[in-house]
Amino acid sequence: MATNLNSHIWEPWMFRAINLASLAEGQTSPNPLVGAVILDEKNRLVGEGFHLRSGEPHAEIGAIEQAGSLAKGGTLLVNLEPCCHRGKTPPCTDAILRSGIKRVVVAIQDPDQRVSGKGIAFLKESGIEVVTGILEKEAAFLNRAFIFRNRTGRPWGTLKWAMSFDGRIGLSNGKSKWISGEKSRKRVHSLRAKNDAVIVGGGTVRSDNPLLTTRGIADIEPLRVVCSSTLDLPKEAQLWNTELAKTLIFYGPESDARCLENLPSGPERLCLEENTPIKVMEALAQRGCNQVLWECGSSLATKAIQQNCVQELSLFLSPKLLGGVSAMTPLADFGFSSMEQVFKLKEVSSNKSGEDFVLNMLFDNYG
Amino acid sequence: MATNLNSHIWEPWMFRAINLASLAEGQTSPNPLVGAVILDEKNRLVGEGFHLRSGEPHAEIGAIEQAGSLAKGGTLLVNLEPCCHRGKTPPCTDAILRSGIKRVVVAIQDPDQRVSGKGIAFLKESGIEVVTGILEKEAAFLNRAFIFRNRTGRPWGTLKWAMSFDGRIGLSNGKSKWISGEKSRKRVHSLRAKNDAVIVGGGTVRSDNPLLTTRGIADIEPLRVVCSSTLDLPKEAQLWNTELAKTLIFYGPESDARCLENLPSGPERLCLEENTPIKVMEALAQRGCNQVLWECGSSLATKAIQQNCVQELSLFLSPKLLGGVSAMTPLADFGFSSMEQVFKLKEVSSNKSGEDFVLNMLFDNYG
Known part of the structure; x- marks a missing residue:
């Protein structure tokens, strides 16, 4: 112009x-x-x-x-x-x-x-x-999210994780409550309120049983999305109670039909052509989502990044040292063999949240 | 008072x-x-x-x-x-x-x-x-370092590492050049200048062949210290040239005597009662060191923390994502089973260094 x-x-x-x-x-x-x-x-x-x-x-x-x-x-x-x-x-x-x-x-x-x-x-x-x-x-x-959806047919994806100063998102025994402080956890509720959907994998439902709401900050709670390839989901989970917020379970054609019968009745369910981040994002765009928040574990987060379904990162860095050779890390393998190949991020903002640091970054390839 | x-x-x-x-x-x-x-x-x-x-x-x-x-x-x-x-x-x-x-x-x-x-x-x-x-x-x-040495008989220890946003200090294939940017690498030279000695393990000498000097920032270069339990050190290494700065090799009584014969002639060598971080620190205090910088890998860093030989952390956080399930992380296992046990850090300062974040922290137990 x-x-x-x-x-x-x-x-x-x-x-x-x-x-x-x-x-x-x-x-x-x-x-x-x-x-x-x-x-x-x-x-x-x-x-x-x-x-x-x-x-x-x-x-x-x-x-x-x-x-x-x-x-x-x-x-x-x-x-x-x-x-x-x-x-x-x-x-x-x-x-x-x-x-x-x-x-x-x-x-x-x-x-x-x-x-x-x-x-x-x-x-x-x-x-x-x-x-x-x-x-x-x-x-x-x-309006980066609105523009991105119009251009690509997929919502703008923000990936969030809370990590210790030594790069861990949990202890060796899987415990992760809590890495970040109380103020940061409240800030995550506000972050959810700025998104139209919050996505986790089946593993997070099984291990953390999260609620994934804004705790009333948003007038309309974002859609809570579960991507499950196995459909091996617990019978009881906070997400199955859809009074507070809607829940949608995505699964693929390869899912076990018996598991399908055992799914809870509250949440909506949708079979995708393929149970991949990109198909999930396309389906969410069709439902009018401009921006969504990935709150998933390392395996799904890695796939989402690889399929260009993450444009922004919100890192909550907590001043703790967890250690642990087998302790959980935020991302799995990208197969990089040289430092030239790695993902580079650009700073949007950096703030303190209590004792934690909150670093908001853009992926270099977002544009 | x-x-x-x-x-x-x-x-x-x-x-x-x-x-x-x-x-x-x-x-x-x-x-x-x-x-x-x-x-x-x-x-x-x-x-x-x-x-x-x-x-x-x-x-x-x-x-x-x-x-x-x-x-x-x-x-x-x-x-x-x-x-x-x-x-x-x-x-x-x-x-x-x-x-x-x-x-x-x-x-x-x-x-x-x-x-x-x-x-x-x-x-x-x-x-x-x-x-x-x-x-x-x-x-x-x-004068925290001077006070700490007078009180404990050991120098004040600062641990430094450069890490990606997903908590990695190297790729799966071991490559780590460079995670942090050029400004941060210069800043490390200044950090060395504020210390009396810089410590690495034998593994770092073998894999990185570092120079460990201040590049002329300090009038007197800090002592370069190698802690080697195996004494399996390369014949050629930048640290063996002691024209720029002195080098001291610490080893323990269990070291292989044949390796001892093959040690380079430039550096001083000293056999400790035990080749542990605490004995290394005691020996360095006796040589007049008030403050030392740990620039070692995860195994030695973890031992140094466990033996209360680290009072301060200098984290260089670089806006990159490396991924890699087996990629190098800054610390090994502390055996923590609950979040109450983990090390907590207090902020001293946080700055930008080019695109990197430099976070200086105190260990909660330093006092």
Whole structure:
């Protein structure tokens, strides 16, 4: 997109739109995160809004309603190109025209094939000045999951693990409660709230019997997903109680039919063409997931990375030493024989969480 | 020690004394790090100094010489109790009396049995006002190695390793060059310069053939120590060239006598009662080492931790994923069966070094 010489005028307001958009992180799928700001003729703030959830009004509509007649002759700033198609709600471009807004400032084009430049073209054709490319990088990062799903047909994957300073995710006897501190465990609940689904393998269900909820942080709990190749699952498990949150069990055609009969009745079950991370991700994208969290053991995590189903890593590093030659490590073998082959990560953020370090990283190949 | 109601007057100057002292980090052994500041009667800075190296004048002497007659009626601030015994240089207490200084402000008592309160007592008996306990904690941390050696008869041990984000210190095929980035490798040279000796096992000599110098950062290169239980050492190795730095090979009584004959001629060799980390540390303390750096593999590192020969950890965490079920990990087994038993670490500092994270930690049991 073209850059704008006057971009410094719009950047602070676009930051505001991006911040508004981010308030709904993890809640808008399959829709993107969108925030909108309206300035009057003299560039005074007269309206703002953000998209809360699929089916709810788009960000632009909330801002236009708040601005009312003050929008006339003003400027709309929005982090994603306004839509020009009728989905669950009417096209935003119509509302913009009706409001009398004379200028629309957009950070990035909508990657959705139904929009993808058509919204901007429509506004221009209707005589509205359109400025594009303001805080493009920041806006693309905010909606990295939505953009990634539109491009690949798979949700953005984040892999999370908690590890000691000597690289262990459990003791030799399998015990792993708790490596990270209380604050970090609460932070994991927030991380789940920013995702549409949380994935574990059958092994994690058998050994840890996790609950995998946000403990009420999210209005809608993310879907809890179990990938089981053997279907050798326990009769009783916290995940089988679907009052708190939904559970979905994925399995492959090679699974034991007898095990299928013994599956608990609460969770939904779905047979995939192949029980692989990539097929799991495709199925989750079809269900509207933009971003999912892998909370699985080393074997499934390794396969997920190998199949390009992990774009981001959230490492909780706890200041402990566990030791143990046979103690659990976060990843299995990639077959690397030289240091040139290994995966390289880029820092997104690094923070403390109590005594733990939380390091958020992007895979080099995410883009 | 007694706290002082007027401590806020002296703290900024004591910080200065501590900062001066730290300039000689790693260079003063077996002596402590000492900095001194002299203020005149009106509390104006008139002299300062620090101890550069064993055999060179003590910090107080440099400061007194610089202040000259302006010291009369003034105040001396020093992070460690002035000595009252004749070592390689005359007692500082005599010089203080001669200078006409009327007040001495001390952070901590000297743990050396030859001083240990006697210096302070002598000054008080001589009619000098003595204020103690100013920035006690900071001064004790600065000289933690000197204090630890005086208390235990062993040098302060720092263990260093470079690790990937998935807890590996090498690939399955043993390759480990390089896990950390170039900046971190330079930082390791500085870390060596702050230590009196650098220790590796025979395995590291065989597999990595390291040089283990500071690359000229330190005026006197730290002693390079090889702990070999088998004495199965390569004929050619960088460590056998002792022009750049001295090398010392420790071995135990059970070593193969034939291997002894094949040892290179450059390095010194020393047979210990037992070839254990604790005996190695005792021998290094006797040679005047206050602080040493463990740069060894997982087996020796684990033994060193178990024998309380490691008080500090310097972790270089590199944003890479190596994988590998059999890939090298930093530590071997401690036999822990519950999370209550594991070693807990306390943060000293966390920094970035290029793309790597450098996390400096204290063992909980160091004190």
